[in-house]
Amino acid sequence: MEKEHNHWFEYWVNTKNPPIYKNPPSEAYGGTNYEPLASIGMSCFTDAVRDDFKENFSIIDYGCGAGILSNFISERLDNFKYFGLEPSTGWGPGRIETGKRYFNDERVKFGFVEDYNEIIKNNKIDTVILISVFTHLVIEDCLKILDNLKNIFDYNKDASIVFSCFSSDTPRVSGLQSYINSNYYGDSYIKLSDLQNYTDVHNLTLTKHMDFIAMGGWKHEIFKITKV
Numbered sequence: 714m715e716k717e718h719n720h721w722f723e724y725w726v727n728t729k730n731p732p733i734y735k736n737p738p739s740e741a742y743g744g745t746n747y748e749p750l751a752s753i754g755m756s757c758f759t760d761a762v763r764d765d766f767k768e769n770f771s772i773i774d775y776g777c778g779a780g781i782l783s784n785f786i787s788e789r790l791d792n793f794k795y796f797g798l799e800p801s802t803g804w805g806p807g808r809i810e811t812g813k814r815y816f817n818d819e820r821v822k823f824g825f826v827e828d829y830n831e832i833i834k835n836n837k838i839d840t841v842i843l844i845s846v847f848t849h850l851v852i853e854d855c856l857k858i859l860d861n862l863k864n865i866f867d868y869n870k871d872a873s874i875v876f877s878c879f880s881s882d883t884p885r886v887s888g889l890q891s892y893i894n895s896n897y898y899g900d901s902y903i904k905l906s907d908l909q910n911y912t913d914v915h916n917l918t919l920t921k922h923m924d925f926i927a928m929g930g931w932k933h934e935i936f937k938i939t940k941v
């Protein structure tokens with residue numbers, strides 16, 4: 714697996730617009746990633762899609778929480794389409810309602826993960842990003858999600874799927890968070906060879922983009938999946 718050169722710092726420092734919502738409070742963030750670590754993290758993700766991260770960028774933020782990524786994008790681009798999706802169960806609907814309150818903008822839409830296939834059919838989507846989602850799911854659930862997400866390549870063969878995970882040779886999880894949904898753990902370490910096997914079998918390419926250390930010392934490993 715080759716490692717890409719990265720320029721996340723440029724994305725972090727180069728803003729040109731005021732955000733949709735100035736200084737959003739912690740309820741608009743996901744997990745423990747508050748400023749400035751959240752925007753460093755989001756810079757690392759957008760760096761993974763730098764060829765597409767320009768005017769008219771279109772993105773699905775899968776497991777968007779309250780959609781803080783839309784605020785980050787609005788500071789850097791004028792024209793973009795953002796779809797933030799959450800599960801329709803557990804705390805998903807509440808997260809989306811919070812997102813709609815803060816990031817109320819015509820370029821930003823919220824919905825449920827069940828809307829995914831309609832969205833990719835009706836919009837040319839450049840990338841699907843999952844920030845801190847697979848870091849909470851066991852590999853079987855990550856692969857079920859990827860089975861659906863990879864439909865994007867039927868509509869845009871140049872699209873990408875970008876996600877973070879925690880890796881370990883010995884998969885392990887801590888604390889089931891049943892208020893989010895029944896399969897969501899406090900943290901989950903998956904085996905990278907399982908991801909690699911999956912992409913090999915489906916004729917997809919898995920690339921390691923970079924690591925970033927989030928609050929609490931969590932090492933997020935950012936990966937990108939593209940079509941061969």
Ligand SMILES: C[S@@+](CC[C@H](N)C(=O)[O-])C[C@H]1O[C@@H](n2cnc3c(N)ncnc32)[C@H](O)[C@@H]1O
Nearest residue numbers: 742743744775776777778781800844845846897
């Ligand atoms: C740590 S939060 C990150 C939120 C957001 N990406 C951010 O960085 O602010 C993880 C999110 O994944 C969502 N989630 C949990 N299970 C999911 C699933 N099976 N599919 C999609 N999203 C899921 C949760 O509801 C939660 O909002």
